[in-house]
Amino acid sequence: MIDFNHKTKTFNLLSKSAFYAMQIDQDGRLIHMGMGHRPIKCEGPVVSGLYQIPNWIGNTIEVPCFGDLACDEVALKISFPPAQGAGSLPIRDFRPRYESHDIVEDAQPGLSPAHGQSTLVSSPRQTLRIQMRDIEYDFYVRACYRLTPEHDILEAWLELDNRTADTVEIEQCFFASWTLPFGRYLLTYLDGFWGTEMHISRETLSFGTKMLESRTIHTSAYRNPFFMLNRVGHAGYDNGEVFFGQLSYSGNWRLAFEYRHDLSLRVHGGYNPFDFQMFLPPSATHSTPAFVFGISENGWDGASARLHAFQRERLMPRAPDAPRLRPVLFNTSEALGYGLSQDRIISLARKASTIGVELFCIDDGWFSARRSPRAGLGDWTPSREVFPSGLQPLIDEIHNLGMRFGLWVEPEMVNPDSELFRAHPDWTLGFPRRPRTEHRNQFILDFGRPEVVEYVYNSLENLLSVNTVDFIKWDMNRIVTEPGSVCGKAIWLRHTEAVYSIIDRLRARHPGVTFESCSSGGARIDAGILSRAEEVWISDNTDPLCCLATQEGFSYAYCPRAMTSWVTSKNNQQTGRSSSLGLRFDVAMRGVLGLSVNLLELSEEDLICCARHISFYKRCRSLIQDGNCHRLQELDEHNASVWQFVDHTGSESVVSIVVRDHRSAQYHPYVKLKGLRTGSAYVGKDHHGRIICKATGAELMALGLPVHQKCDGMGSIHIAYSRTIHFRIAD
Numbered sequence: 001m002i003d004f005n006h007k008t009k010t011f012n013l014l015s016k017s018a019f020y021a022m023q024i025d026q027d028g029r030l031i032h033m034g035m036g037h038r039p040i041k042c043e044g045p046v047v048s049g050l051y052q053i054p055n056w057i058g059n060t061i062e063v064p065c066f067g068d069l070a071c072d073e074v075a076l077k078i079s080f081p082p083a084q085g086a087g088s089l090p091i092r093d094f095r096p097r098y099e100s101h102d103i104v105e106d107a108q109p110g111l112s113p114a115h116g117q118s119t120l121v122s123s124p125r126q127t128l129r130i131q132m133r134d135i136e137y138d139f140y141v142r143a144c145y146r147l148t149p150e151h152d153i154l155e156a157w158l159e160l161d162n163r164t165a166d167t168v169e170i171e172q173c174f175f176a177s178w179t180l181p182f183g184r185y186l187l188t189y190l191d192g193f194w195g196t197e198m199h200i201s202r203e204t205l206s207f208g209t210k211m212l213e214s215r216t217i218h219t220s221a222y223r224n225p226f227f228m229l230n231r232v233g234h235a236g237y238d239n240g241e242v243f244f245g246q247l248s249y250s251g252n253w254r255l256a257f258e259y260r261h262d263l264s265l266r267v268h269g270g271y272n273p274f275d276f277q278m279f280l281p282p283s284a285t286h287s288t289p290a291f292v293f294g295i296s297e298n299g300w301d302g303a304s305a306r307l308h309a310f311q312r313e314r315l316m317p318r319a320p321d322a323p324r325l326r327p328v329l330f331n332t333s334e335a336l337g338y339g340l341s342q343d344r345i346i347s348l349a350r351k352a353s354t355i356g357v358e359l360f361c362i363d364d365g366w367f368s369a370r371r372s373p374r375a376g377l378g379d380w381t382p383s384r385e386v387f388p389s390g391l392q393p394l395i396d397e398i399h400n401l402g403m404r405f406g407l408w409v410e411p412e413m414v415n416p417d418s419e420l421f422r423a424h425p426d427w428t429l430g431f432p433r434r435p436r437t438e439h440r441n442q443f444i445l446d447f448g449r450p451e452v453v454e455y456v457y458n459s460l461e462n463l464l465s466v467n468t469v470d471f472i473k474w475d476m477n478r479i480v481t482e483p484g485s486v487c488g489k490a491i492w493l494r495h496t497e498a499v500y501s502i503i504d505r506l507r508a509r510h511p512g513v514t515f516e517s518c519s520s521g522g523a524r525i526d527a528g529i530l531s532r533a534e535e536v537w538i539s540d541n542t543d544p545l546c547c548l549a550t551q552e553g554f555s556y557a558y559c560p561r562a563m564t565s566w567v568t569s570k571n572n573q574q575t576g577r578s579s580s581l582g583l584r585f586d587v588a589m590r591g592v593l594g595l596s597v598n599l600l601e602l603s604e605e606d607l608i609c610c611a612r613h614i615s616f617y618k619r620c621r622s623l624i625q626d627g628n629c630h631r632l633q634e635l636d637e638h639n640a641s642v643w644q645f646v647d648h649t650g651s652e653s654v655v656s657i658v659v660r661d662h663r664s665a666q667y668h669p670y671v672k673l674k675g676l677r678t679g680s681a682y683v684g685k686d687h688h689g690r691i692i693c694k695a696t697g698a699e700l701m702a703l704g705l706p707v708h709q710k711c712d713g714m715g716s717i718h719i720a721y722s723r724t725i726h727f728r729i730a731d
C-alpha cells in the first residue's frame with residue numbers, strides 16, 4: 001500500500017512486513033524519514049509526519065544531487081550550459097524541488113524487457129512517482145518506487161526529463177540512494193574471479209566510502225551488483241533485520257556504501273561514474289534501470305528467500321512454449337571441446353536421451369571456421385566441414401530422440417580470423433592508431449554502431465529461422481580493455497542496451513526459445529539479465545567441491561531455478577581432483593541439473609547410475625526449482641553445506657548435504673529443517689529409493705537431521721561426503 005498524508009506531506013510505502021517513509025519539507029525537498037520492519041500490529045502508516053525530536057540528526061535528502069550537496073556522494077550530477085549573458089561557466093548545480101506526484105499501476109523502469117513475455121505472477125503493482133523540478137531550469141527528475149509488497153521489495157529508479165531548450169550533460173547518475181537506520185553495519189557481498197565466482201565476503205564497514213563496481217562493460221566476475229547489510233550483532237543466518245539490494249543492470253555499475261561519523265549509512269547504486277557520460281538533448285528523457293531493495297526480518301536466509309521469490313515470480317520470463325520446469329541439460333563443452341563431429345554428437349545424444357537428458361546443447365565450435373578459439377567468431381553459419389548438410393538434420397535427430405536442441409553463441413565478439421572482420425575491420429572497439437588487446441584471440445564489436453547491432457541481430461534471427469533451435473547459450477568471453485567507440489563514452493551503456501535489445505527482439509520473434517546467460521562462467525549474472533534468460537551458467541570451475549562456494553554465494557542473491565551446474569568427468573578438467581559420481585550429482589542437482597561428461601567413455605554401471613540420479617532429480621525438481629530454498633548450514637561452519645528445498649505447502653522437501661572434508665573426529669550440529677507440517681509423518685528416501693529417515697515434521701524441525709555420517713576408526717578420512725534426501729508425507 002502507498003499512503004500519502006496531505007496534511008503533513010508524508011509518504012508511507014507499506015509492504016507485508018516493512019515500511020519506507022519520506023516527507024516533503026517546507027522548501028519542497030524530498031526528505032527520507034525512515035525504513036525498517038513494521039511494528040507488530042501496525043497496519044496503517046508508520047510515520048505520521050508529526051514526528052519531531054529536538055536536535056536530532058537527520059534530514060537526509062532522498063535524491064542527493066550535486067548542488068544541494070557538495071562534498072557528499074550524490075545520485076545525480078548535472079551540468080547545464082552556461083547561463084545567457086553570464087560568462088562561459090557551465091552550471092553544475094541541480095536542486096530539485098517537489099512539484100507533484102502520482103501513483104500508477106505497473107510503471108516500468110528503464111531497460112525493462114521488451115520481449116513481451118509474461119512472468120509467473122503479473123498482478124499489477126503500485127508505483128509512486130514523485131516529480132521534482134530544478135529551482136530554475138525546466139529540468140525534471142521523477143523519483144519512482146515500485147512496490148512488491150508480498151516480498152517486502154521496492155524497486156527504485158530515476159526518470160530524467162529535459163524540457164529546457166539546451167542539451168544537458170549528466171555527469172553522474174545512480175538509480176537510487178537508500179538511507180539506512182543509524183548504526184554500525186556488517187556488509188555481505190559477492191566477489192571472485194574466473195573459476196571462483198560469487199564467493200561470500202563479509203566486513204564491518206568503517207567510516208568513509210566503500211565501493212563495489214564493474215569496469216569490464218558487463219556485470220563482471222570480480223564483484224556482483226548485490227549486497228546485504230545488517231547491524232553488527234543484530235542479525236545472522238536466519239534471524240534479525242537485514243537490508244538487501246541488487247541492480248537490474250548488466251553494464252558497468254557501482255555500489256557506494258557511504259558511512260559517516262554520525263553513524264549514518266547511505267547506499268548509492270547505478271551506472272558507474274567511471275568514464276561515464278550522457279547528454280540529454282531538449283525534450284529527451286532517460287529512465288534508469290531499477291535498484292531493487294528489500295528488508296528481511298529473518299536474517300540472510302530470509303533476505304535470500306525474498307529475492308528468490310521475487311525473481312521467480314516477477315522477473316524471470318516464462319516463454320509460452322517452454323516447459324514449466326527447466327529441463328535436464330547436456331552440454332558438449334567438457335565432453336567434446338572443439339572436437340565436434342556429426343557422428344560423435346549423434347552418438348552422445350543417443351546416450352544422453354537414454355539416461356533421461358531433455359535438452360541437448362552444442363557448445364563452442366559448431367560454426368564457420370571455428371575449430372579452435374582462434375577463428376570464426378562473428379560468422380554465425382554452421383560449419384560445412386562438421387555439418388555437411390547443415391544443422392537441421394542433426395536437430396531433427398535430436399528432436400526425434402525426444403530432446404530439445406540448444407546452441408552456443410558469443411555474439412558480441414569477432415575473431416580477426418573471420419569473414420566478418422575481413423569485411424569490416426572497423427567494427428570493433430579500440431582507438432585508431434593505438435595498440436589493441438587481442439584477449440582470447442578476439443575483439444569486442446562496437447555496439448555504438450547501429451549497423452553492427454543489426455548485423456548481429458540478423459545473423460541470430462536467421463539462425464533461429466532456418467533451424468528449429470529451442471535454446472541459446474549466450475556467452476561473452478572477454479572484458480573491455482580499449483573502449484574506443486564511434487559513440488564515445490556512451491558505449492558503456494549502449495553496449496548493454498544493445499545486448500538487451502537483441503535478446504528481446506529474438507525472444508519476441510521466437511517465443512519458444514529459452515536463453516542461458518554465460519560469460520566465461522558467471523560474469524554476467526544480475527537482475528537485468530535474469531529478466532531475459534531462464535538460466536545462468538555460474539562457473540567454468542566444475543569441480544563439485546569448488547562449485548559449492550560459488551553455489552552458496554549465488555544462492556544469497558539469486559534463485560536456484562536460474563542456476564545451472566554440470567556433472568563433469570571424474571577427474572575434473574580444471575582442478576584434476578577426482579570425485580565420485582554421487583558427489584557430482586548431489587552438487588549439480590541443487591539448481592538446474594546439467595551434464596557435460598563424455599558419456600561414450602562411461603561404463604554401463606556408471607550410465608545406470610546417471611539414469612538413476614536423473615530420475616531422482618526429476619522426482620524432486622519442482623521443489624528445487626520452484627520451492628523455498630534454505631541454507632541450513634553454510635560452508636564457514638564446519639566445512640559443510642546443507643540446503644533444504646521445501647514446497648509452499650510443506651508436504652515435500654529435499655535436503656542436500658555435502659561435507660567438503662569429512663573426518664572421523666569432526667562432528668556437526670544436527671540441522672533443523674524448516675517449513676514442514678508439524679503433525680505429519682515424513683519418510684526420507686535417497687536416489688535409490690532407500691528409506692533414510694522416518695520422522696514427524698515436528699521432530700525434523702525441533703531435533704533436526706545429522707549432517708555427518710558415523711564412521712569407525714580413528715584416522716581422518718579427508719574425503720567429501722554427500723547425500724540428497726527426498727522427504728514426503730508418509731502414506
Ligand code: DGJ
Pocket residue numbers: 333363364408475477518519520521537539540
Ligand atoms: C566459456 C563458457 O563459460 C564455457 O562454458 C564454454 O561455453 C566456453 N566459453 C566455450 O568457449
